[in-house]
Amino acid sequence: MTGYFKLDGRSIPFQPGQTIIQAAADADVYIPHLCYHPDFTPHGSCKLCSVQVNGRICSACTFPASDGLEVLSETSDLNARRQKITQMLFVEGNHFCPYCEKSGNCQLQAVAYHVKMLDSHFPHFFPQRPLDATHPDVLLDYDRCIFCALCVRASQEADGKNVFALSGRNINKHLIINSESGTLKDSDIAAEDKAVEVCPTGALLRRGQAYKTPIGQRQYDHQDIEQVSLQQEKAHDV
Amino acid sequence: MSKKIRIATTSLAGCFGCHMSFLDIDERLTQLAEAVEFNRSPITDIKQCSACDIGLIEGGVCNADNVHVLREFRDQCKMLVAVGACAINGGLPAMRNEVPLEECLTEAYIDGIGIENPVIPNDPELPLLLNKVHPIHEIVTIDYFLPGCPPSADEFWAFLSDIIAGQEPVLATELIHFD
Numbered sequence: 001m002t003g004y005f006k007l008d009g010r011s012i013p014f015q016p017g018q019t020i021i022q023a024a025a026d027a028d029v030y031i032p033h034l035c036y037h038p039d040f041t042p043h044g045s046c047k048l049c050s051v052q053v054n055g056r057i058c059s060a061c062t063f064p065a066s067d068g069l070e071v072l073s074e075t076s077d078l079n080a081r082r083q084k085i086t087q088m089l090f091v092e093g094n095h096f097c098p099y100c101e102k103s104g105n106c107q108l109q110a111v112a113y114h115v116k117m118l119d120s121h122f123p124h125f126f127p128q129r130p131l132d133a134t135h136p137d138v139l140l141d142y143d144r145c146i147f148c149a150l151c152v153r154a155s156q157e158a159d160g161k162n163v164f165a166l167s168g169r170n171i172n173k174h175l176i177i178n179s180e181s182g183t184l185k186d187s188d189i190a191a192e193d194k195a196v197e198v199c200p201t202g203a204l205l206r207r208g209q210a211y212k213t214p215i216g217q218r219q220y221d222h223q224d225i226e227q228v229s230l231q232q233e234k235a236h237d238v
Numbered sequence: 239m240s241k242k243i244r245i246a247t248t249s250l251a252g253c254f255g256c257h258m259s260f261l262d263i264d265e266r267l268t269q270l271a272e273a274v275e276f277n278r279s280p281i282t283d284i285k286q287c288s289a290c291d292i293g294l295i296e297g298g299v300c301n302a303d304n305v306h307v308l309r310e311f312r313d314q315c316k317m318l319v320a321v322g323a324c325a326i327n328g329g330l331p332a333m334r335n336e337v338p339l340e341e342c343l344t345e346a347y348i349d350g351i352g353i354e355n356p357v358i359p360n361d362p363e364l365p366l367l368l369n370k371v372h373p374i375h376e377i378v379t380i381d382y383f384l385p386g387c388p389p390s391a392d393e394f395w396a397f398l399s400d401i402i403a404g405q406e407p408v409l410a411t412e413l414i415h416f417d
Contacts (some may be wrong), residue, residue: 002251025322094332094335096325096327096328096330096332097323097387097417098387099330100334100417103416103417104417109416109417112416113411113414113416116409118326118382118383118385118409119327119373119375119380119383119385120326120375121375123376124328124373124376126370128330131335149413224411
């Protein structure tokens, strides 16, 4: 089914099978997101892409576009909700940008800038989480995992492997690794895997890259994630 | 001439890097000096805070004295500002939150390499450490936040310029950085 829906009053065309976020990106409209990636099956878990569809709040990454929908995205209410969601992601883990080597290239941080998050608002959990430094080429810092499951999907759908899964609930939710020891060194992971590249935070890192690009010259240091994301979507479509 | 804006500043569990960045406003300090006066601050060496318009707090809260000073600032300042990553989320000092306090002290003063006369300092003048390092918004109400490690001089100046102009401070997106 093709047709048009209204997004913040603008008419957006869509192709058969497209979700709201896909059609919006094709029309150069950014809807903030973290767990969504155009290459992979949508997960609908981070809730940053929440939009109002005919008055009801839905995830734009999973909601199918259809003719005549009235969708609102850039409202003060939805943007305030996005800021609170981002703050919750920050307090739930241990996200200390000054000593994270992903700083400046981190989508979580960039989304926080985009939603003008100045503080974390909520009390911090300071959870105790381990660090998996067992693999020579890939580092997994559980402190920075936001459970977006992009690595889970990328490992299965792009790498043809099955290295990651999510397990547990609430504050005990965590990433698990498909290996005898439960650590990266015994898994099928390789540094060039899409699962590593696609991590939106500094949870999965290629080792030995660290500060090759200095702080201040990184992807989101001088460019809003809105522009970067739309450029990447364009490159992806080509 | 209208009354000068009175500012107090302090560094709790911080490294004074935010204060150094504040001083990086360089020649704009002369403009600032025309509009503001400093109360309790490392810049004046005044030890007790009296009634102020703005309190700038660097650093998180890691010990009993930090709590006392933070409450003193809250009582005295009309507007309290969390300055920098440590004040906002605990920052680098909060790295110890993953390690029990006793283990931290044992490593630092008993088991660490090259330690002579191993003993955990226990002088009554030393403020007692809290079990965890906390962002300051967990202790008192905070009115504004200047993120960054440290916040850039331009960020300080944007904030102070708005205050001096009598406007509500608004940070432009390009000034918001967490590193």
